[in-house]
Structure formats: C-alpha cells, structure tokens
Amino acid sequence: MTAETQAAPVVSYGRLVPVVVHFDDLDALGLLHNARYPVMVERAWTALWHERGFGFDGDWEAAGDFCNAVKELRIGYEAPVNRPGAYAVHLWLERLGNTGLTYGFRFCSADGAMTYAHGTRVLVRLDAATLRPTPWSEPFRAVGRELLRRAS
Incomplete structure (x- = not known):
C-alpha cells in the first residue's frame, strides 16, 4: 500500500495528507534536505485541492484560484527526518x-x-x-472555510 492510498489519520482541524520521502530527497548527511520540506508541503496542498475539484492544467487564463503567488514562506525545523518512508503533512488555513x-x-x-x-x-x-x-471564488472560499483552524 502506498502513502497515496492509505487512509489519513484524523486531526482536530485541517487535514493530514500522506507524503513519501524518497532516498533521493535526502542530502549528503542522510537527512531530508531543507529545501524539500516546502516541496512536500506544496505537493500535499496540490493533492488536497485536486481532491476537492480544483487544479491547474497549465492554462493561466483558466487556472482561476490556482493563479496565485507566494507572498511569504516561514518554516521552522524541529527534528531531522533521517530516513525515506511514509510521512504526512498536516494542513490548515489560519x-x-x-x-x-x-x-x-x-x-x-x-x-x-x-x-x-x-x-x-x-x-x-x-x-x-x-x-x-x-478575490477568491466562492467555491474555493467554501472549501477554505472547512479548513480554517478555529480558536479553541
């Protein structure tokens, strides 16, 4: 069974999307290269949005909500990933x-x-x-509202 076919565990907000770290994602020290984390996150978001009916086929005029740009990216590293295998990306909207x-x-x-x-x-x-x-489209906003992290 691949990470793509495994059922994702339940989280209290957002979604947990399975991803796979491959041997060639590791750096010379055998750690997941720091630049691979944002790539894995982007792939997880793309999978989540495609699952919800949104996508990009290379036509910017037809891309709709997928015609967007990154304004800021912040990432902090807590522990090294030191082996290939199944992992997950927990995603939500702030x-x-x-x-x-x-x-x-x-x-x-x-x-x-x-x-x-x-x-x-x-x-x-x-x-x-x-x-x-x-503005984001209303269908996009509806899905987005489902992913919003609620203050507890």
Missing part, C-alpha cells in the same frame, strides 16, 4: 481573506504524532491578465 490567505502546515510522522517542521505560507490570488490581486 486566515482566509478576500484576495489572500495564510495556511499553516506541519511536516510530521504518518500518524501526525511527531512534528519535524512547521510553518506558514501566505498566498495572493492573481488575475491572470493583469497579475493584480483578485
């Missing part, structure tokens, strides 16, 4: 604005118990013709 959003993430063990890295990323939705900020 803020869903009119034209921007902030999502949170944790790169963690497959069951979500151990956190290796965590961070936030700010995205701005862009109009494909002008590259100026434009």
Whole structure:
C-alpha cells in the first residue's frame, strides 16, 4: 500500500495528507534536505485541492484560484527526518481573506504524532491578465472555510 492510498489519520482541524520521502530527497548527511520540506508541503496542498475539484492544467487564463503567488514562506525545523518512508503533512488555513490567505502546515510522522517542521505560507490570488490581486471564488472560499483552524 502506498502513502497515496492509505487512509489519513484524523486531526482536530485541517487535514493530514500522506507524503513519501524518497532516498533521493535526502542530502549528503542522510537527512531530508531543507529545501524539500516546502516541496512536500506544496505537493500535499496540490493533492488536497485536486481532491476537492480544483487544479491547474497549465492554462493561466483558466487556472482561476490556482493563479496565485507566494507572498511569504516561514518554516521552522524541529527534528531531522533521517530516513525515506511514509510521512504526512498536516494542513490548515489560519486566515482566509478576500484576495489572500495564510495556511499553516506541519511536516510530521504518518500518524501526525511527531512534528519535524512547521510553518506558514501566505498566498495572493492573481488575475491572470493583469497579475493584480483578485478575490477568491466562492467555491474555493467554501472549501477554505472547512479548513480554517478555529480558536479553541
């Protein structure tokens, strides 16, 4: 069974998306290379949005909500990943604005118990013709509201 076909464990907010670390993701010391964490997070987000009916096929005019740009990325590393295998990325939205959003993430063990890295990323939705900020679509916002982390 691959990470893509395993059922994700339940988390109290957001989603836990399975990812796989391959041998060639490791650096010369045998650790997951620091630049691979954001790539894994991006792949997890892409899988989550595709699962919800959103995607990008290379046509920016038709990309809709996928026509966006990163404004900020923050990541902190807590523990090294030192072997290939099944892991997960815990994803949620911290803020869903009119034209921007902030999502949170944790790169963690497959069951979500151990956190290796965590961070936030700010995205701005862009109009494909002008590259100026434009509002998220209502279908996108509806899915986004489901992923919002609620204050406890």
